[in-house]
Amino acid sequence: MSKNYYILYFVGILSVLFTSCREDDVLVYSESHKISIPQFTDIDGFYLLNEGNMGSNKSTLDYFDEKTGIYHKNIYAETNPTVVKELGDVGNDLKIYGSKLYAVINCSHKVEVMEAATAKRIKQIEIPNCRYIVFDKEYAYVSSYVSPVQIDPNAPLGAVFKVDTTTLEVVDEVTVGYQPEEMEIRFGKLYVANSGGYRVPNYDNTISVIDLETFTEIKKIEVAINLHRIKGDKYGMLYTSSRGDYYHKSSKLYIIDCYKDQLVDSLDIAVSNMCIDGDSAYVYSTEWNYTAGDNTVTYGIIDLKKREVVSRNFIKDGTDKKIKIPYGIAIHPITKDIYVTDAKNYVSPGTLYCFSKEGILKWKTMTGDIPAHFAFKGKLKNEN
Template sequence: MKKIIYLSLLLVSFWACRKDEIIFLSDSETVSYPLANTRIKGFYLLNEGNMGMNRASLDYFDYTTGIYTRDLYSERNPQIVKELGDVGNDIKIYGSKAYAVINCSNFIEVFDVETTRHVDTIQVPNCRYMAFHEGKAYVSSYAGKVAIDPNAEIGFVAEIDTATLKLTRKVAVGYQPEEIVIHNGKLYVANSGGYRVPDYDRRVSVVDLKTFRKIKDIDVAINLHRMQLDKRGYIYVSSRGDYYDVAPDLFVINTITDQVVADLNIPVSEMCMVGDSLYFYSVAYSHHTGQNTVTYGILDTRTQQVVSDKIITDGTDKKILIPYGIAVNPETKEIFITDAQNYVVTGYIYCFTPEGKLKWKTTAGNIPGHFAFVYK
């Protein structure tokens, strides 16, 4: 009752400045038993929201209570107009702060991990994905406006000081750069060239972190997107293909030679690395058929062989319309997969045992897709 009264007062206080904006209250649901003796307290789930509708939102699952809470950010930050903004594209945690990349709103929302309260906003145009290294944050940017354009400008990677939250350096890379990995003093970023269709980019750009200059490009394949780094210094980078005749695929780069050493012939939309296992799924759309082909799998990075074509083993995968996000708890090995449904209605989050059996399922936000685990 006290919580309801307090939130009601906040609504009244901010009504004048918010005008017809609505502050949404969170709602919670117990989905599992509390878990003790783990370093992982829970995770944030960033829901993208439909473009142009300012529907990005933030959920939180608490392992210590077993409670899943939806739309936490807007309740914790009623003073923030339009809450998280337009299209949540990535979320990462570094130190005591979380960083949510809000693509079409052109900023990174920084909030306190423990309280979910706003800390600062970092302006970066058409920002996409983040990585962290030695006190610095790195974010990829399409640079220009959201538009298909054969003359779309070249993208960049910006460096941010995590102490001051100020941009310190910037380097031009390729067209419409996506995910980033960092290894041995070098930053690798996958360039898609998606705005220049059908003239896609096909390079991974390599940046020397000391000088913050691009030192080379690695020719891989068209329309690159996801990147993961294994224990042996190999980068797995996905190509989305052209949705017509060039199929999506997965390639391997050796960071010692900075050369492509394998074409795995595996379609990948999203992937996550836990130990020596690369968990992935694919939603491969074809303009020829007008259909999506959905697949799942686990790759052993020691052999670079697919050891299973099933992540879900109890038939629940048949209920998932559009898998859109994946994460694996590195301690419990629980597997989390989100379902964007038809991209318009509310999505779902599924939790599976390491053996692929459903543990729990609950509703998330609109287009749920990006995870960040919170450690004690």
């Protein structure tokens, strides 16, 4: 993870963009512009959640309409003009499930639920210091740090909240490790990557295994310190990233066998984020090191069948040299276009890049601040 991990969650830069007022609130109007030729597949387009720097209340939502080639920037406020403080502070995850769009807003302590077709608000679900969301059957599962947003050597254990997707009410919760991050569901079990980030330097090093039928923690798998991402492939393996300690222990990727619930392998590649498509995992890293005082930016492709790194860069035309802080990644389910976002300096508008599956730039466009999380809208097929 980059230096932004600390900038976003423990420092915060207060800045507000004033363009129009409604009583005591600020309303930032949407902008639309054509960026590509229309494309007709089973995918209508995608939403992009911009995190916004902590304390600025500038999380925004963009939408790319694939059928028209038009990119719509900052659609939430205009779609929901009566919502006070708009989307909120630090957008941390975004998913579509059924007919609903779910945005996890970390420092506003809520999950914003919207109509997937229009982004119109349905309801707000209050969950403290919420992080990521996954779904299974009629339930959503949301990881939560539980504690206030601050470094604390005595920060408590985190939790996963269970939400009924029909009533949009929290119906249960289970205690997991310290400062839980991403989750993955396999074989009736929920796997939770625990970071322990608030307890630095005493990081957590475990994955909590939750039995979904009883909603209880049945096991902890020891992996490595400061875990963050966790993704599953179609071979029953989970890939989870360690951010290291930002000094001497580097970021690395670890492989867990879901059949045995055991750590079975590791790959010497730094990972800040990853996206799995078929037999390939596309990864990038913005690895911050306090000794060097800088980020090391890398890219790569992992062959999941062979469990080995097969490429150290999926951007083939040199555009990677223009990307300062890669911060989000997604693969188009049909065309296999590769989307990468650039957070730049974390406090000004970012950039979204679209590359062909061969790694050649097709187009780019300006986004909100810290563009990070994608949710494709349309007929999606789950390959795992």
